[in-house]
């Protein structure tokens with residue numbers, strides 16, 4: 001075994017933090033990205049943290065001729081963590097073909113490239129979106145809960161990818177898969193050298209908050225204040241991106257250690273639900289920054305409340321997301337200040 005881990009989408013938000021944790025844990029990596037939703041500057045941030053440049057190939061995973069070059073240049077890959085995908089729910093409704101082509105073809109190509117190798121270990125980025133709105137009494141939601149019909153083409157690609165991986169495990173004896181269903185990743189590396197860089201107006205809550213606090217947006221709109229929750233706002237499980245990154249290291253450790261079943265599935269969340277209003281108040285408390293907000297109509301398609309039963313990952317991966325929410329929000333704010341030169 002060479003200890004070499006391929007990271008697709010390495011310049012992305014979660015990929016960049018995972019590269020850092022993999023290297024810290026002693027892995028050799030090779031990163032791949034086509035910069036569809038990131039920039040080469042992210043690689044500079046990673047280098048500044050690590051003190052050296054990681055092996056990297058600019059390639060499009062949905063294009064076999066481009067993607068296969070990575071395996072030619074690095075024949076010693078033992079495991080792949082597959083982050084590369086498009087992830088904007090609203091955009092996927094308008095551009096389903098682009099989402100199917102990128103998210104499905106990238107995975108088809110990865111499986112195709114891995115199936116003839118000695119080691120075919122794949123860690124896949126899935127999402128809590130596959131659960132839809134949990135049934136009454138199903139919270140915290142566990143991996144055994146049934147998945148619901150996807151509400152968007154993006155969500156459908158995650159469900160289809162999980163199914164494609166299950167079929168591939170059945171068909172190809174060397175393929176081993178760990179599917180990780182992330183809840184809501186937030187925050188930035190403590191160095192503030194890498195973080196989340198949304199293009200245009202942020203669709204997600206925390207980047208919208210930090211951009212509002214930085215003065216780029218007038219005010220935050222809280223979508224809905226009359227939900228059936230204690231304060232009327234929606235509830236999510238916000239997980240620190242560095243904690244999330246560490247779970248990937250544990251998943252690779254487990255696969256390379258030849259432990260576990262050939263297809264395994266884990267929820268990655270904190271296990272605690274936090275409402276939009278609670279998160280806003282915590283942001284104000286830890287940063288001391290005023291955050292103008294107003295209540296706005298509900299956002300179409302929003303889940304009312306979902307948080308993870310992460311006990312399987314806690315027990316089997318020996319991992320826990322335990323960074324306090326206040327510290328996580330502070331890391332997001334420090335990153336925003338850094339990129340805006342505040």
Ligand code: NAD
Nearest residue numbers: 009012013014033034035036037038060061084085125127
């Ligand atoms: P991101 O957009 O920041 O990172 C994805 C990276 O993949 C980008 O750098 C992009 O340029 C690259 N990429 C996209 N298509 C590519 C291709 N064909 N070839 C090479 N590179 C390509 O997204 P992220 O937040 O880091 O998400 C990573 C993964 O986690 C995605 O699969 C996403 O669906 C999944 N996920 C994200 C969240 C979240 O809230 N961020 C939640 C659940 C699951």
Ligand code: WQD
Nearest residue numbers: 089127129184203204205208221222223234236276299302
């Ligand atoms: C969180 C809460 C909003 C913005 C999305 C994807 C999901 C997964 C994670 C990839 C909700 C509220 C938001 C704003 C607000 N990604 N909100 N004002 O919707 O849980 O999940 O990211 O797999 O698939 O759908 O995250 O950050 O968009 O919203 O009030 O300006 O914040 O209504 O309650 P969400 P989010």
